[in-house]
Amino acid sequence: MNVERETVTGSRTGAARTWRIASVASVALVAGLLSGPGSRAEEAPAPVVIAYACVLPPGASPEPSASDGTDSGAGADSGAATGSATGNAPGAGAAAGAEKLRITVEIATSLPSAATVGKPIQPGPVRVEARVPYAELAPRFPTGTTGLSGEATLGVQVRQNDDTAEATWSRLTAQTETPAAEEELRLGHSGEVPTITVGSPGDIELAAGGLTLTVTPTVDGAPADGSTATLTCEPSDPDQAAFARVAVPGDGSPSAPGSSASGATPGDGGAGRDGIDVAPDEDGPRGAETCPAEQPTGDLDLSQLPEPRPGTVLNPPFKLPGVPVCAYAVGLGSVRKLNGSMIINDPEREPALMNVRANMQSTTRSAGPFYVRFDSLGALDLPDSRSTFLGFGFTPVTAAVEFETTPITISTGTIDVFPNAEPFAVVTFFQSLRLHDVKVNGTPLDVGPNCRTSKPFRVTLRGDFTSTTGRYTNVLIGGLLTGAVDIPSFTGCGTKGEDVSPLFTASISGPGNLITMNQATVCSPGGVGTPGCPPAIPPLPGAKTP
Incomplete structure (x- = not known):
């Protein structure tokens, strides 16, 4: 049952917004809802694995990895990403001729099998799992690193007929334990993403574009200040980057006026009557x-x-100064x-x-099975x-x-240790x-x-x-x-x-x-x-x- 705002006849099909922490409200009160129009995620296709080439910001370069015969770019990073993940070539911000770090990315999301012209399509929560040779990142992180958290921003190209539009799937987060140096780091980023609306019939295809990965080590349960590593990546073969398709049946006529934003022309990434409207994730x-x-x-x-x-047997709680956050x-x-x-x-x-x-x-x-x-x-x-x-x-x-x-x-x-x-x-x-x-x-x-x-x-x-x-x-x-x-x-x-x-x-x-x-x-x-x-x-x- 879809949630509505202050109306029994309306529906909530707006863009996924940006996000945050746990409080809540047993709220329950009066709250009512009826199903609204729009296409909701209902099918989960098999994940698609896409090869990416990444660069790291300039800095001290670790030795190239010999595990797969590929070269790696590297460098210490203490700040934000230098490339963009909203298009197909975020690596454009990297130094020309920089050596590339090869990674693979598995993308999965839930989508309806068919959608309706003029009705927003809401992809289900997505999963973007980055698989990175950990030996390329480990030298950047401090001694005592026990965990890693990640944030991913993925550019997605939406294609239909002769139209294209760019979506940005941002603030996808992940966390995992630190792997052994010779193992592969797997960060399964997930989160909510914007809606997509089209103005005419025809299959919609989603293709992965630029990707920015930010990896932060944690020491004693808290992020290690100044040790974040950021990778800016692009698909190794953009022609092989499609990962989802949705059918939009119809008689070939465009949608009625008002079904999507006006004033844009087809193919410019906007939302004309016959175009594609990608709801922003920052409105x-x-x-x-x-x-x-x-x-x-x-x-x-x-x-x-x-x-x-x-x-x-537990030790008495150890008082800490606490970290002010919001x-x-x-x-x-x-x-x-x-x-x-x-x-x-x-x-x-x-x-x-x-x-x-x-x-x-x-x-x-202090004794017995692990507990922290x-x-x-x-x-x-x-x-x-x-x-x-x-x-x-x-x-x-x-x-x-x-x-x-x-x-x-x-x-x-955490109670106990792997695999329990x-x-x-x-x-x-x-x-x-x-x-x-x-x-x-x-x-x-x-x-x-x-x-x-x-x-x-x-x-x-x-x-x-x-x-x-x-x-x-x-x-x-x-x-x-x-x-x-x-x-x-x-x-x-x-x-x-x-x-x-x-x-x-x-x-x-x-x-x-x-x-x-x-x-x-x-x-x-x-x-x-x-x-x-x-x-x-x-x-x-x-x-x-x-």
């Missing part, structure tokens, strides 16, 4: 330029953590009884920024959420929800909901100033480390977090002696209300996590209600 409200000065305060709540393996988190919360969902921290309005004191304490084992954990504290003052649902299946009811949220504990870690390693991410806090500005079929319903849940309820979200797309990594890198909440009964609803609390309790309260939040790389004013600065606004997770 909508922009986020804050930097993190708030104040740091979150409060006590950590460690009651929801998974148990260590039997026989593990990020956005946006998501969806379902109301099971209403079979609907609502948007939390709406990315198309003025979303609130999550302030985090990251890695403020660490816990390890980092605990962080977050604070988020969510904006009110407004949503429309169908009361009793046919009456539109609109309401605003105010969220009262306690400090947020974010714990990430179990990474975990747990986000937990308490929350209360207050309903106001309620309208039934457009007529205001006065519920008073104190229509709220009868008590705070616990929200616990957990990261999914098994998914191939959008999986959670850690508090600095982010990903998708999900959980279910039990919404308490409502109290204080109504005025002039009329108590409508039982109506809201009957319609909303109960267990099994699902929440999904999207978190990404954080921004740190002190330099940690700089790929996430300034804080960017993430796209909503897939708008499906179980």
